[in-house]
Amino acid sequence: MGGEIEERRRGPWMEEEDIKLAMSVKLIGERRWDHIAQVSGLKRSGKSCRLRWMNYLRPDLKQGRMTAQEECLVLQLHAQWGNKWSRIARRLPGRTDNEIKNYWRTHLRKEAQERCQATSPSSFQDPTSLLLSHSKDKEPPNAHMKDFAPDNSLSGSSSPSSESVTTFDDYFLYADRSLPCLQMDEKWIADPHDEAEFWNSSHGPSDYYTDSLWNLEEEDLKLEKCGANGRYF
DNA sequence: AAAGCTATCAACCGCCATTCG
DNA sequence: GCGAATGGCGGTTGATAGCTT
Incomplete structure (x- = not known):
């Protein structure tokens, strides 16, 4: 043929x-x-x-490895939403669902190993130590693509609101693992503005956190309120 | 120095949802 | 309203770089 x-x-x-x-x-x-x-x-x-x-x-992709803060956020959102990678990715501008999925997969594998070895929660190794151990810096893969940004490139920032991303009930399942970053996040939830200052002051450029992380998109708000949309629940 | 192991990430696949005629 | 085309998503696989023994 x-x-x-x-x-x-x-x-x-x-x-x-x-x-x-x-x-x-x-x-x-x-x-x-x-x-x-x-x-x-x-x-x-x-x-x-x-x-x-x-x-x-995509020119708007964030380069380099995930920061510890991003990784903590992934932990939180995964605890809240499960394997909704694209949804989680929307909370981390510049990151892709594939990237997050890959991270989580490797992270979970580690975690499973840790759990097998350590039966008591108190001996659970802080995952952030694993996260922070990442240090490999790669050449931006799409560095040569910057000139090709389409006119409709993603840049939308949702209107600010003080609505928090919570509930983190599930995420607090992690609490007994003594995650420092999650303790910090608890503070973020309590007062996102402090968090903004925190990042603006000395911990790197994270304005996108304040722009978007604390604010559910309308779509997500609907989903949260209805609690029923076949795709997500 | 070499072999084996592990971690990472790009890419593919199949299924489901949405859009369009 | 229906069916086909297209897009989006989550799961999985394969290649390879880096690390350990």
Whole structure:
């Protein structure tokens, strides 16, 4: 059956492909991925193009490894929402669901090992020590892509509100593990403005925390209130 | 120095939801 | 209202870099 069937490229992306994809996204926008795949001349599926863009090429992606604060936040949100990676990712601007998912997977593996070895909670090793041990700095993978930001690049900041992200009932299951960062987070919940000062003062650029972390998007608020949307609950 | 092990991350797959004609 | 096309999501896999013995 003939050579009509177009061969699909698979596996790692070449830089040339990245550039083609980025140009096409710039042209068309972040939609119609099948169309983008065709127009760009890439022998990739639309899905593959979308994934590559979302997880690797998007100019607004945050570079480098997750900070301890981000990791703590992932812990909190995962405790609250479970494996809703994309939802969690929305709380960490510049991070992708895939990235968070990967982190959690490796983290959980560690945690499971810790649990097996330590039956008593008091001997549980503080996961942040594992988190903080990350020190590898990578060259920004999409550094060469900055010029290809599409016009509809993500930059929306939801309007500030003092509504907290809570409830963290589930997250407090972690409390007996003596996580320093979670104790700190408890303070954040109590007074997010202090938290903002905390980051502004000396702990690095975290304005996105104050912009978005403390404020549920409308969508999420609805979900929280209704407590029922097949996808999330 | 080499082999084995572990951690990390990019990419793929299948399913489900949403959109469009 | 229905079916097809498309997009989004979560789970999983495979490659490889880094670490340990």
